[in-house]
Amino acid sequence: MEQLFDHLALGFSISFSFQNLLLCLLGCLVGTLIGVLPGIGPLATIAILLPLTYSVDPVGALIMLAGIYYGAQYGGSTAAILVNMPGEASSVVTTLDGHAMAKDGRAGKALGIAAIGSFIAGTFGVLVVAALATPLAAIALSFTAAHFFALMVLGLTLAVVLAGGSLLKAGCMLVIGVTMALVGADPLTAEPRLTFGLQTLYDRFDLGIVAMGLFGIAEILRNLELQHKRPAITPVVGKLLPDRKDFRQSAGAIGRGSVLGAILGILPGNGVILSSFASYALEKRIAKDPSRFGKGAIEGVAGPEAANNAGAQTAFVPLLTMGLPATATMALMAGAMTLHGVLPGPQMMDQHPDTFWGVVTSMWLGNAMLVIINLPLIGIWVRLLRVPYRLLFPAIVFVCCVGIFSVGLQPAHVIQVAIFGLAGYLLSKLRLEAAPLLLGLVLGSLLENNLRRGLVLARGDVIAFLSDPLTLSLLALSIVIIVTAILPAVAQRRVEIPAVDD
Template sequence: MEVIEHLALGFGTALTFQNIIYAFLGCLIGTLVGVLPGLGPVPTIAMLLPITYALPPVAGLIMLAGIYYGAQYGGSTTAILVNLPGETSAVVTCLDGYQMARNGRAGQALAIAALGSFFAGCVGTLLIAAFAPPLAEVAFQFGPAEYFSLMCLGLIGAVVLASGSLTKAICMILLGLLIGMVGTDVNSGVARFSFGIPELTDGIDFAAVAMGVFGFSEIINNVEMKEDREVFLDKIGHLYPTWSDIKEAAPAVIRGTAIGSALGILPGGGAVMSSFASYTVEKKLAKDPSSFGKGNIRGVAGPESANNAGSQTSFIPLLTLGIPGNAIMALMVGAMTIHNIQPGPQVMTSNPDLFWGLIASMWIGNLMLVILNLPLIGIWVKLLKVPYPILFPAILLICSIGVYTLNYNVFDIWMTAAFGVVGYIWSKLKCEGAPLLLGLVLGPMMEENFRRALLLSRGDFTTFVTRPLSATLLAFALLLILIVASPAIRKKREETFVED
């Protein structure tokens, strides 16, 4: 009954004219960046962070959330019609979605992707509304030691679930932790790692790092790419799946929703891991696994449902514990920080309109996305023909203006450009930027809670293992390390991200 009252408050907030406009704007931008190859929710949200400074907190977060789950919808359009994943989580959708398009079934593939995403998004939002309040109550029992241990578990989980090399993921997290230490020490007031540069005494701006590593570097990468895009305009056909298509896809949608909902909560999980895991499960359960990669509708329905469910439930650790589980959630922490909102369980009590308004807006946004994706598919297809030489310079200009208006400091633009070049080099070395961003966000919070725990225990380091909850979290972190160190588990982990 209490949840119904909270949701009534949320819908009352989300259904104001201003918030509906920003929810629609977020969904529209999310679909757009999902459709256009080379863009995605991470660089887009990083680019738009400065703009949210001028918006009310609720409207800004609703818009950014809409971009995130909207990109999951839009990414399927490019994957199916062009065989290019418009968003990372749509990589596996290319395998069967593009083959369906080549076989003249693009319309059915697009419809199942949109309807599966809508179902999964609604279920994921329902889970947030159901589980967030009790988890937030548990979080109120956390002290500094528990928060430090939880962040350790989160960072280790992000390493375990990150695609690519474990060693590189660890190095990127450590680098993020070091970057987070730049600035003035809170206790002593002494500048650390500023090298005598006045602009660094306040630390390296989060928006500059995020926009450089994810925005500028992505654009540099895409400038190198050839524009080899074959769009199946004449093979879209009708957008209504047959009853046999629905019967075949429904079990995959349900399984994908369950997988995405579970993995989205885990650190480092989110939409990408969910879509890969769902495709692997569908292929294992299929009577004829060889049909995958040749236009099997379950290869579209499962991953597309999983990535949307994962994107929704990844908000749970952010809203209840204040811990970002992936790069997008780290950017959401940055957006909250811009508005002087401390993410965590206190948001539910201190800003109930923001907490429940954001949740309610997800239902509204998912409904908007079905309308945006199916009837307007012709418009999105035409946008696939926008030449990159026109698209990318315009984005760079907008980004630079956005960075400058954050602090009205030219130094921030140079810092963003520097991280853009460094991010480009990292991408060539196959180093992910997401672990770095998590380290950057969690680093200062870890240090603060570590020092507070030692102050309260009068310098006794055993406080982290003598407090039951803290010891349990550290034990789980150690268990994760031991599991991932196993050669068999390491091999399975690599197979999850590689499909024949």
């Protein structure tokens, strides 16, 4: 316990520096903004702003990017409550009772309990991250190459199974991503692989370019197509702070949502989104009067909002301790760390303790900032929701192009972003989710490196490579999960991804 307090003291000394405070505030503001504006999302925003962080030191860049991620969870509830359109996928459930409260003249109370519940859950999530970091990193340090290979196979399996839509489509996208990770120079022999004679491919696919295209540009194209479906904004916000009765009704939901979100947020795939749905289902099941839900039950706002914010914090656990990103956003964060010379995983705590604990403590600081800045700025967010999207997207495209060009000073990079943007748009029209592709791209090279390293240590003997009990257990678990997911009774319950023109 004393060691944990020492680590937190180190983290706060880093995150409370003037520059990092400003970067944390900037990330929270940007995150809230893109959460409020429906359809952009943290993944696209991080992809867009990633090139702009190259001139910042690693800990400051990661603090800002992390602020964008969990700030979007806050902002998503604002659009869900006022406009009945979730700004973030994890805020979909909030629309059910949040917008009903808004139509009943209680929009302010819904916004207030969402912000307060998010802060409490976010604080709990940070404590979970801090408590689990040291023991999990110690366990991961004892892992062999075979263990890491099997662990990544399990992570990719869970990511596919928990993704929305068809299991076959998600698996195909994952395979495409892993294949893209193999393109370029062989890490051992420097021989070109799958380059088809193109010098551009010899340097491998740039994560920032792929992510910015698939999620940034593609999201802009989808939003332009959906603008005619934008609903009206609730004009009256009302009193922001909930009363004593509201707090009594919400307290249990916030506590249960915090615990549930903290657990499910660690899961690869859609753990954060899953937590908000699970919290809503739990609150409705244990409620004395379930008929209230969907008609303005404040627990239906407090529980899911607490769950998705706790999950947003604990999603960092597998990335920081084992180097295994749980979501596509975490995969992009892993890419950002690598670009800044910080390798996520069990050695990060020893090699970059200032970065590790600075990012962890900045999460609590960011949650506090979000409560302080969100409630007073509700009026501004309402005005922003009225800005036509046709006036916003040119500025977003401009930032994309300038950001990616400023890194390599190559016009070809801008063209590649456009190509991947069109590809991402077509994937959405075909109901293909791009998130497994990004996870495959990030983890593909790590998967290959651990496989080759393990086989070298086993002198090419596959049986010896797989003979370790932990390796066998992780691989067997992956097979069981896949077999279970393809059973007809389970497959029919999978959530289909809506088409762009639905």
